[in-house]
Amino acid sequence: MLELNPTDAIVVLTGAGISKESGLDTFRDADGLWSKVNIEDVATPEAYARDPVRVLDFYNHRRRGMANPNIQPNAAHVALARLEREWPGQVLVVTQNIDDLHERGGSVNLLHMHGEILKVRCGRTDEVFDWREDCTPMSRNPTTNEAGTLRPHVVWFGEMPLFMEEIQTALSRCALFVSVGTSGNVYPAAGFVDEAKRSAGAYALELNLEPSMGAGLFDEARRGPATEIVPAFVDEVLAGTV
DSSP states (O other), X not given: OOOOOTTOOEEEEEOHHHHHTTTOOOSSSTTSGGGTSOHHHHSSHHHHHHOHHHHHHHHHHHHHHTTOTTOOOOHXXXXXXXXXXXXXXXXXXEEOOOSXXXXXXXXXSEEXXXXXXXXXXXXXXXXXXXXXXXXXXXXXXXXXOOBSOEEEEEOOTTSOOSSHHHHHHHHTXXXXXXXXXXXXXXXXXXXXHXXXXXXXXXXXXXXXXXXXXXXXXXXXXXXXXXXXXXXXXXXXXXXXXX
C-alpha cells in the first residue's frame, strides 16, 4: 500500500508511449520508427560522420512533424503538469522523449535525458540553440557564424544521456517512482526503477498500455492508455487516496 506525505518527492519517467496518443510514432512498436529505418544509419555518431546529410534529413523530417497543428499535448501531459503545480513536494519529470509536449502541457521541472528535437548543438563550442528550421551541413552557428558544426541536440546510441547526475540525485531522494509509457528496453532509463527502490526505498508504479521489459521490478502496475490512467492516478495522488 502506498502512503505519501505531502512533502514526499516524486520522480516520473516518461517514454514514447505518453506521446503516441498525441500522434507521434514510438520507436519500438511493430510499426515504430526503428521498423522503418536502421538505427546504425541515422542515430549514431558514426552515421553522422559517414553521411551527415542523411542523418540531418532524418531529424529535419521529425522536426517538421512537430509543426503539425494536430500534434498537441494530451491529457497525460497536462495531468503531470498539474501534479507538479499542486503537489506540495517536489515533482520531477524525466523524459526519454525529444518532443516538446511536456513543456507545452505545462511541465516546468523537466529533464530531457535524450535531448530535444527542436534544438541543435554545436560540435565545436557545445552551445545549444533553439532551432525550428531544417539543419544542413551549411547551417551556421548563430554565435560564431561557422558552418558545418551543428548537429541535432539528441543523444545518439553510444553517447551518454544528459542530466544523469541530477537524475540520480532525484532518484536517491524520491518516495514514489512512476514510469509512464516506457518499453524498459533502453538503459540507463530502464534501471531507474531499481535505483529508486534500492537507494531511496521508493514505491514504484508502472503506468503503461502493456507490461514493460522490467515490469517485475515494480510494486504496482496499471494498464491502459496514458490519457486515461495518468489523469486518474494524478487525481488520486492529489486527493490523498492513492
